[in-house]
Amino acid sequence: MQQVVFGIVAALIVFAAVRLVTTRNLVHGALYLLAVLAGAAILFLLFLAEFVAWVQVLVYIGAVVVLLLFGLMLTRAPIGNMALDSQTRPLAAVVSLAIFGITSTIVWKTFKGQTVHFSKPNTVDTLGRAIFSQYVLPFEIVSVVLLAALVGAVVLARKEE
Amino acid sequence: MRSVAWLIPVFPLLAFFLIVFFGKRMPRKGHEIGILAIAASLVVALGVFFQQIAHSDQVYERSVTWFRFGDGGRFVELGMHIDGLAAVMFVVVCTVSLLVQIYSTEYMRDDVRYTWYYACLSLFTGSMLNLVIANNLIQMLIGWEGVGVASYLLIGHWFEERANSNAGLKAFITTRIGDVGFMFGIFVLFWAAGSFNIAHITSVVASGGVARGTLTWAAILLFCGAIGKSAQVPLQVWLPDAMAGPTPVSALIHAATMVVAGVYLVARMYGVFHASPAALNEVAIIGAITMVMAAGLALVQDDIKKVLAYSTISQLAYMVAALGVGAYTASVFHIWTHAWFKALLFLGAGSVAHAVHSFSMNDMGGLRKQMPTTFKTYVIGSLALAGIFPLAGFWSKDDIINGAYHSARAGSSVGWFVFLAALLTAFLTAAYVARMVALTFYGKPRYDPEHVHPHESPKAMTIPLVFLAFMAIFSGFLGLPGKLNLFAGWVRFGDVEHSFNLALDAFSTVLALSGLYLGWTIFKLHRVNIDLAKSPLAWFYKLLQRRYYFDDLYFNGIVHPVAGPIARAAYWTNQKILDAVINFAGTATVALGRFVYRDIDQQIIDGGVNGLAQGAGAAGNGLKFWQTGNVQIYAAGLFVGIAVFVGVFLIRG
Amino acid sequence: MPVAWVLILSSFLFSVGIYGVLARRNAVLVLMSIELMLNAANINFVVFNLLLHSISYIGQVFALFIITIAAAELGVGLAIVILIFRNRSTVSIDEVSLMKW
Numbered sequence: 001m002q003q004v005v006f007g008i009v010a011a012l013i014v015f016a017a018v019r020l021v022t023t024r025n026l027v028h029g030a031l032y033l034l035a036v037l038a039g040a041a042i043l044f045l046l047f048l049a050e051f052v053a054w055v056q057v058l059v060y061i062g063a064v065v066v067l068l069l070f071g072l073m074l075t076r077a078p079i080g081n082m083a084l085d086s087q088t089r090p091l092a093a094v095v096s097l098a099i100f101g102i103t104s105t106i107v108w109k110t111f112k113g114q115t116v117h118f119s120k121p122n123t124v125d126t127l128g129r130a131i132f133s134q135y136v137l138p139f140e141i142v143s144v145v146l147l148a149a150l151v152g153a154v155v156l157a158r159k160e161e
Numbered sequence: 162m163r164s165v166a167w168l169i170p171v172f173p174l175l176a177f178f179l180i181v182f183f184g185k186r187m188p189r190k191g192h193e194i195g196i197l198a199i200a201a202s203l204v205v206a207l208g209v210f211f212q213q214i215a216h217s218d219q220v221y222e223r224s225v226t227w228f229r230f231g232d233g234g235r236f237v238e239l240g241m242h243i244d245g246l247a248a249v250m251f252v253v254v255c256t257v258s259l260l261v262q263i264y265s266t267e268y269m270r271d272d273v274r275y276t277w278y279y280a281c282l283s284l285f286t287g288s289m290l291n292l293v294i295a296n297n298l299i300q301m302l303i304g305w306e307g308v309g310v311a312s313y314l315l316i317g318h319w320f321e322e323r324a325n326s327n328a329g330l331k332a333f334i335t336t337r338i339g340d341v342g343f344m345f346g347i348f349v350l351f352w353a354a355g356s357f358n359i360a361h362i363t364s365v366v367a368s369g370g371v372a373r374g375t376l377t378w379a380a381i382l383l384f385c386g387a388i389g390k391s392a393q394v395p396l397q398v399w400l401p402d403a404m405a406g407p408t409p410v411s412a413l414i415h416a417a418t419m420v421v422a423g424v425y426l427v428a429r430m431y432g433v434f435h436a437s438p439a440a441l442n443e444v445a446i447i448g449a450i451t452m453v454m455a456a457g458l459a460l461v462q463d464d465i466k467k468v469l470a471y472s473t474i475s476q477l478a479y480m481v482a483a484l485g486v487g488a489y490t491a492s493v494f495h496i497w498t499h500a501w502f503k504a505l506l507f508l509g510a511g512s513v514a515h516a517v518h519s520f521s522m523n524d525m526g527g528l529r530k531q532m533p534t535t536f537k538t539y540v541i542g543s544l545a546l547a548g549i550f551p552l553a554g555f556w557s558k559d560d561i562i563n564g565a566y567h568s569a570r571a572g573s574s575v576g577w578f579v580f581l582a583a584l585l586t587a588f589l590t591a592a593y594v595a596r597m598v599a600l601t602f603y604g605k606p607r608y609d610p611e612h613v614h615p616h617e618s619p620k621a622m623t624i625p626l627v628f629l630a631f632m633a634i635f636s637g638f639l640g641l642p643g644k645l646n647l648f649a650g651w652v653r654f655g656d657v658e659h660s661f662n663l664a665l666d667a668f669s670t671v672l673a674l675s676g677l678y679l680g681w682t683i684f685k686l687h688r689v690n691i692d693l694a695k696s697p698l699a700w701f702y703k704l705l706q707r708r709y710y711f712d713d714l715y716f717n718g719i720v721h722p723v724a725g726p727i728a729r730a731a732y733w734t735n736q737k738i739l740d741a742v743i744n745f746a747g748t749a750t751v752a753l754g755r756f757v758y759r760d761i762d763q764q765i766i767d768g769g770v771n772g773l774a775q776g777a778g779a780a781g782n783g784l785k786f787w788q789t790g791n792v793q794i795y796a797a798g799l800f801v802g803i804a805v806f807v808g809v810f811l812i813r814g
Numbered sequence: 815m816p817v818a819w820v821l822i823l824s825s826f827l828f829s830v831g832i833y834g835v836l837a838r839r840n841a842v843l844v845l846m847s848i849e850l851m852l853n854a855a856n857i858n859f860v861v862f863n864l865l866l867h868s869i870s871y872i873g874q875v876f877a878l879f880i881i882t883i884a885a886a887e888l889g890v891g892l893a894i895v896i897l898i899f900r901n902r903s904t905v906s907i908d909e910v911s912l913m914k915w
Contacts, residue, residue, distance in 0.1 A: 003815050010823045017827055017850055021834035026843065033846045036827070040853045043820075044877075049860045052877045056856075059881050064849065064888055071842045071892040075899040085837050086908045088793045092836030095797055098804040100829035102811060107821040114817050116864050130871045131878070133229065138875075142882050149886030156893035159900075790911030793844075797836050 005046055013039040026072050034065050051124045162208035163221045163243050169205050169251055170294055172198040173287035177280050184276035191276040192266050195283045199259045206251035213248035217651050220244045222296055222360060237357055242296035245652035246428055246493055250293045253500045257417035258286040260625035264508055265409045267621035278318060285311035289418040297357040298347045309336055312419050316406040328405035335399040339389020346382030363432030380433050380440030391423025391477045394451045400474055404466040408511030411466060415473040416504035421496055424480045428493055431654050442575045445485025449582035452478035456589035464520050465510045468597050473503060475586060479561050482579045488564025489654040494640045495561060498553035501636050505542035505629035509535055512622050513601060516615040517608045522600040529602040531615040534623045536602050538630035543598050545633040547591040548673050553637030559666045560640060566665055584672060591673040595680025820861045828854035841895045841905045845888060852884045
């Protein structure tokens with residue numbers, strides 16, 4: 001059952017990801033990104049990371065994609081056929097293929113034969129306890145990073161007086 | 162009641178924040194919050210106290226985990242440890258603080274920072290109560306430092322005058338020196354016993370789980386903190402200067418909150434000290450030295466508050482020495498009685514100063530008619546301090562002398578030392594008390610009658626005095642000798658100490674009376690007309706005047722050398738030695754340089770350098786086209802690098 | 815389910831992200847591709863958490879942190895893109911080549 005779901009979702013992700021980096025239409029690109037993120041969210045659900053999945057839906061799909069769409073509109077990017085690829089495209093293809101080959105070889109060698117066992121899903125309760133006891137310091141630091149990013153984004157994007 | 166004991170420190174700490182934020186908008190500028198909070202604490206404290214004495218064998222300990230750290234489940238808790246010692250301290254701290262706050266409504270009436278003053282008082286009291294309630298060393302340290310901060314703020318309350326702010330700094334820095342020891346002591350104990358919990362540490366120590374040497378070091382380091390806070394030799398210099406603060410603050414510092422913290426620390430950690438005879442001996446010796454030195458100093462002060470300050474140091478040394486010779490109950494009992502009569506004396510001194518606008522006893526005299534209530538209560542406090550039967554000081558002081566005698570008879574040479582020092586101090590104490598009362602309330606008025614019209618202080622100031630006088634008379638009856646000693650049942654370490662020795666008590670009383678007589682004869686009746694500065698004892702008088710040269714030692718030995726001679730030495734070294742070296746090096750370099758320049762540089766190096774420069778330029782010209790400025794190419798380089806790297810490892814391994 | 819499948823999927827996603835970063839001209843599309851790479855990492859973390867039966871859920875916690883950091887990164891990145899667009903009227907990455915000789 002899980003394998004079937006995984007297969008379908010994996011196919012969706014692969015398709016959407018490839019279309020994202022090859023599409024000629026910027027807004028379509030954003031929608032393909034949405035599809036990839038939704039697929040990842042389903043994977044999280046499948047791997048019993050319920051809370052991460054909902055955060056993915058809320059933060060990524062809800063906020064990040066909208067932010068990207070805003071970015072597209074604010075930069076008045078020409079929607080339609082345009083040279084969306086740079087001259088580095090052949091180089092990019094070679095490099096990414098090489099990386100994929102290498103990493104997948106390593107992964108295959110290392111994890112061959114190991115299988116995932118689906119145990120009882122963890123609740124938000126346990127995850128929350130982990131974050132606010134053991135990982136409370138990283139959590140606080142991340143919040144400071146967010147604040148700094150917020151301030152930085154405002155300072156950068158603000159119009160000069 | 163004990164289950165809500167945690168409210169005792171919470172009320173004043175809450176009051177601190179309330180006063181800071183809302184105090185100025187309150188009709189009474191914030192003092193109602195402070196007084197209400199401490200009164201609530203006192204109610205809880207009394208409840209806890211009576212419940213504790215009803216179950217005096219039980220220790221009530223509760224805690225919550227504050228945070229965890231490290232592996233192996235180490236944690237720091239917030240908790241309370243209620244035993245007889247803590248219960249007694251609650252009552253003392255809350256009562257004295259309440260009286261001081263009531264007294265201050267009048268004494269500080271028109272102060273510019275009235276609200277802030279009350280906020281600091283609440284912080285001070287709350288920190289001390291937190292220190293008392295703590296069941297672990299970290300929580301205790303927090304209270305300890307809170308007390309330090311609040312005392313700094315209060316001593317420097319009138320910081321417009323340079324001397325006052327300096328006094329605050331001096332108190333803060335001097336006690337901080339001791340605190341370093343305290344912190345290291347905590348670390349050593351944590352390392353040795355694996356916990357910050359005091360009861361846990363005590364049980365580990367009692368079961369012999371800690372090596373003797375480690376234990377001695379830990380105890381001595383902890384005692385360093387106590388030396389700083391309780392102003393024992395050699396860190397006693399801050400306490401007299403701390404008189405720069407408002408007088409009610411002095412009363413609070415001396416009777417309940419600050420200086421007792423050091424003694425309390427030793428008492429609370431007594432399990433650790435008890436297991437190390439070397440550390441206990443050190444405690445006893447420091448106490449013995451301090452009590453005599455400070456009592457001597459009190460004899461020559463002209464400022465009434467400084468007399469009391471040195472008296473406090475001396476009395477604290479009594480408590481410390483008592484702990485050192487194993488008289489645990491006697492020591493805590495002395496904390497209890499001393500708090501009442503010393504608070505009484507300070508508030509009385511404040512009342513007098515309120516009337517004559519000076520703290521110098523040279524501006525007082527003959528005040529007993531104008532200020533009858535202050536006079537009566539002051540005399541009661543003084544006699545209690547001198548240890549005259551049957552006032553409070555008598556019982557606790559004689560418990561301590563008995564304890565020292567007991568230890569001495571058991572074959573301890575340190576015990577003899579403490580015993581003799583305690584007797585000498587009893588004599589000196591009575592003498593300076595007689596001098597102080599004589600100079601303040603008897604004789605001819607020395608204030609300027611045209612400008613100063615002494616009058617009795619208002620009710621808000623005299624009522625605390627009367628209450629404290631009551632306590633100064635009766636609080637000692639809790640520790641009657643023998644089976645009647647209720648206090649020993651409440652607060653004890655190990656077995657109950659039943660030491661009573663009629664002959665010894667009689668002897669110490671005779672000593673105290675003769676001290677009183679001597680002081681009275683010299684300073685009131687002027688029967689012995691001596692000018693100390695010209696007598697054969699002049700050198701001793703000078704020694705006392707200069708405070709045994711401790712301040713001079715610290716300033717000339719530590720502060721000035723850094724500023725003066727060491728700086729001069731550095732300058733001299735700089736001028737003479739370094740300059741010579743540099744000059745020589747310079748001359749030699751010039752000579753060498755000429756040779757090098759003419760023969761080597763121009764001919765060989767230049768050619769080489771020029772060649773290299775041209776080569777680099779040519780290479781740069783060739784390579785610069787790689788710097789396209791295109792981020793994607795840079796990123797491609799990054800990933801190519803990763804691919805190559807990992808690929809190489811993959812193939813080889 | 816063999817864990818290698820999942821890991822190969824995520825490494826594919828990562829490689830596609832690299833391709834996007836290197837090959838696309840539009841800066842916003844580059845940012846999107848970076849999100850692909852971050853998601854690949856997230857999938858790995860979550861599946862490793864499951865594989866190792868981590869009691870402290872460190873994998874999931876890390877995934878959450880990465881999502882947070884990704885949001886921060888995207889905010890700053892878009893701000894920079896908008897700033898460049900305002901100054902140079904273009905979002906083509908290869909036209910923004912100030913850092914050259």
